[in-house]
Amino acid sequence: MAYRHHPLDPLAPEEIAKVADVVRSTAPNENLLFRVITLAEPPKRDMIAYLDLEHAGYNEPAHPGRVAKVHVYLTGQFHEILVDVTAGKVIVDEILEGRHSHVDSVYMKQVEAACIGDDRVQAQVRALKLPEGAKVIVEPWTYATDGMNDMSERITMCWFYMRLADHADANYYAYPIDIVAEVSEELKVTKIHRLPSSVGETVNNDPKEYDHSKVHSSSEYHPDLQTDRRQTTRPLQVIQPEGPSFEIQGNSISWEKWTMRVGFNYREGMTLHDVRYDGRSLFYRLSLSEMFVPYADPRSPYPRKGAFDLGNDGAGVNANNLKLGCDCLGHIKYFDAWHVTSSGEPLKMPNVVCCHEVDDGILWKHTNFRTGNAVVTRSRLLVLQTIITVSNYEYVFIFYFGQDASIHYEVRATGILSTAPIDLGDKVPYGTVVAPGVLAPYHQHLFCLRIDPALDGHQNSLAVEESVPMPFPHESNPFGVGYVSEFKVVTNEAGLDLNHQTNRVFKIINENKINPTTGTPVGFKLLPCYSQMLLAHPSSYHSKRSEFGAHAVWVTRYSDSEIFAAGAHTMQSLGEEGIASWIKRRQQSHKGQDNLEKTSVRNEDIVVWHTFGSTHNPRIEDWPVMPCEKMVVGLKPVNFFDRNPGLDVGISTQERNKSVLVGEKDPELVGKEAKAKL
């Protein structure tokens, strides 16, 4: 049987429709609310066989089949169903007892309406005596477990703001209001609190009249409301007269010796598969596994602010529809994605990933000082970018591929800070006052990049190398200048830390493949993003729920089910379901003689996870909308190839690059300026 879709292609709309039909037909009497219909990626074992044949040139290797994972509420009960797409049959139907689906925007709108429509809420708002014309905005947030409520029911926190300018895009985060409400699964307002607004203040239920001196005019970002816009930036355009250098067929990209497949799902958003360079296998899968944004304000109910933006919200469902010339410059290829409506119809999400090229300055250069001859190449990068909006914040996620076989993964945080009210003149040690009465609480952004390596095969290892001074005084080091590298292969699953002071380098290697020149195993090294790990106390719910935040580098044995570092179900989770618990359970269940074997990661199919991020103690310069804060992680070959893989890149010439010389008194410019001044 010929399959139309590659096994790693996301589900096509007709597949989504078919799966919805299958589910409907199995539950004819149920009230159905679809949340997810997504590809269940084939087991890796099957995929390896498929990819091996595919790359060996077979036209139609035995297809591992198309299976869909469905999240659906059947009359209120949350099910995870696996459907054989081709056969049109349910394979597994499991009720996820005590679990909650990711954020449901339809439900959230109902929560908002219920909250704002509640009589007690209305009374509290009236008591605040807000400024004339203020429109109250309710911002629903998922509930970060704090031990104060039963988590088996969905609870939504409703934070209050107001919009003052008469414009739909006015920045309401500039006017946080000091009340908060809890809304139950059944859309009932169960609690209303006043928020603390000065240090040490505890929650009480007496609303305080809104302090009108907090009204200010410096917090707008929308062009309609922020008029004094600089006119000095002249246009800069990228032209590619012969088109881009990449070729794309479906979800497969080939560019400058790289080949890979782009995937996309509701949760991780963009994923990359079967990444190869010059025909050699490098990575089976690259993806953002999870992210956690815990807030530092210790005062109740702020500890409930702690967002799993993948597990709770979904990087896929929140992906922006990228606009040509706005989000992307140059020759742009867009990838669309397909999600599902609550009634099971395929839902197109256009332009969720853009693919284009950028120039990145010098790739390599050498001038022979004897002849004066310079040889220069410029670095071209392939960019795969996706941008998500999660309420106030946006995140830009970018993979860059280099001609030198390097990969960089960049996260940019932008958007608007989450805010809280503060009394004028007050300060707290866990937040920055960014406008009158506006506190931007400290918080962390912790990302976990999942790196599933396949360096020349699937049996890989993780090594830790440090650079250490040779003993001195010692006859082998008479001048005290010697240093050596010390190399250790990690034998068992573990969480490990960075140390720039010892130049600790994490290398993914294949011990079965020795580089014939260097005599060392072929490998790729991680260029980490040095970051502070999770600050919450190890016994806190924050810590237990985001175990990946405890260490910068983790290595585990591959498992088809271990994709999400904080666990498969993060919404109101109780913790101990993440990467540390997987490791601990395996170690405990294999105590005794086979302990080491079952948790061994040496020369096995392994996964490496890198936790990084920022301790974001806001600056006023992050307000009212934050210039991108960049975090970058790299993967670079280390004794993998036989030389610089970018050695053969074309020499940089003016003939091709057509730069323009700017004279100090460029007549054309002077003319234009003179004209502009008239």
Added chain:
Amino acid sequence: MAYRHHPLDPLAPEEIAKVADVVRSTAPNENLLFRVITLAEPPKRDMIAYLDLEHAGYNEPAHPGRVAKVHVYLTGQFHEILVDVTAGKVIVDEILEGRHSHVDSVYMKQVEAACIGDDRVQAQVRALKLPEGAKVIVEPWTYATDGMNDMSERITMCWFYMRLADHADANYYAYPIDIVAEVSEELKVTKIHRLPSSVGETVNNDPKEYDHSKVHSSSEYHPDLQTDRRQTTRPLQVIQPEGPSFEIQGNSISWEKWTMRVGFNYREGMTLHDVRYDGRSLFYRLSLSEMFVPYADPRSPYPRKGAFDLGNDGAGVNANNLKLGCDCLGHIKYFDAWHVTSSGEPLKMPNVVCCHEVDDGILWKHTNFRTGNAVVTRSRLLVLQTIITVSNYEYVFIFYFGQDASIHYEVRATGILSTAPIDLGDKVPYGTVVAPGVLAPYHQHLFCLRIDPALDGHQNSLAVEESVPMPFPHESNPFGVGYVSEFKVVTNEAGLDLNHQTNRVFKIINENKINPTTGTPVGFKLLPCYSQMLLAHPSSYHSKRSEFGAHAVWVTRYSDSEIFAAGAHTMQSLGEEGIASWIKRRQQSHKGQDNLEKTSVRNEDIVVWHTFGSTHNPRIEDWPVMPCEKMVVGLKPVNFFDRNPGLDVGISTQERNKSVLVGEKDPELVGKEAKAKL
């Protein structure tokens, strides 16, 4: 009297010529060898007065005068002479006893000739039985003090290589030969050694026949010799239909609210002065102060490989003549520099700095999820780039200025690894075999960026902030999620270390200016480049000579004479002349009651120095020419402004950016591809 030149302008050619005349006239009977005629920047005290008046709008503030610093050998004696350029008079004439000028390329060529012409050298080379047609190349290196010779005389180490291909740009570093010679000031070969070529081997004087199986063909980079060049990279051009966004008058640049002056000298190369944003003073001077490249091979004479690429070689004199469309893409403004010939003539160095703009993706974005309206701005950067060649290596030094008032300083290391011979099949723990018989020894690149701040004035402080968990269990932190920032102002001169685990942030602040909204001192934070510090033993010459390599961040009281972190004269220096010694001496000389006051750096005119770099244990992918290794340092406002300084950047539109949509089956492309295949 009206001065033609701004006090910070580098010396103009007519000034250089005049100064040379003045020096000649004072030494009519001497044999003159000019090494340097450069601007002696005015004392900061005078410059502050000048700049204050200049920025207050005075047309011709009292000029602090033009003074030239001259390095000249008068009949073999090394002098430092200060000349009042306008008056044409010598102010100071000092003999620099026991000091040596930076590398003299004329002399180095004489060294090469003397070495290769030496009979014993010839005999040693003959005994090696090199391959037919091999051309022996002698590479002279400065001598890193190792205690084995008297350093009052200049000594040059001559390393041997051979060129096999019949091409002037063939890569001779691919064939290191295992002899080395020392050449004296008087051009005599004083010692010849055979180099060790396996672990533990010590130097002896029996040359070993060249192992012909080391001859290989995989180490060429020049396009004439490396023919299999990829043809897949299609052109990418930058067009700026209205020209660049910057305006340049002489050495003054204004761009997107930034103003600054570009300086250039033989030693530091590019320097930046009087850097302001939106009229507010930020930095008095930014410059690379020094760099040190010590090698890890402990075997004599390799410990003599330790290059001060600024102090010994000069980032200015080794600056490349940048080529339009090769080194720089877009609309490029070049700055020239003027050096001096050995006979005192002005020597033009064209295109040593390029100035242009690049697009850097998203600057900020927010989508209001309620309205679906996205507002996006793109980030434009101003780039100031210079590239230097120091024998085998090149360094790219780039300042990036952002519209959000951020500055980034990037160093890219590229070029060719310094190599040494190794026996086939051998390995050493302090080097990588990159080609048959070619060892690329481990080494470090340590850079020191000198940051002379002037944040809203010249009385600044350095603060250290860490993010620390609140006590738990504790009533103020009931859920264990609270964390606060702890802020300490550094009171006395010191060397300090990085700590990503505590999110240690170094902030330069002005304690006299409190941000009215945040209630905290205005400041800029350092985004450090996390790096291993110097590995050489503290008692080694390497350590004593490069004191800045001991700590990542230093803070000192400003002194007009403290520009170079390893001392003013690094060539064959004996050490203890650098930043640690300055601090120590001041502390010792002020022991007692006024100790703290004299070394106080709180609310004083201070300088902050950041040491960073790479422990470069070569990869084979760095061979035969190394793809750029990037190191980036940032400076970002932190509660300096009243909001995001890039808030007013124009909204990104397709109308201005003119991107091109790539269809999956773009007919034009398909046509071109079909054509290409015919």
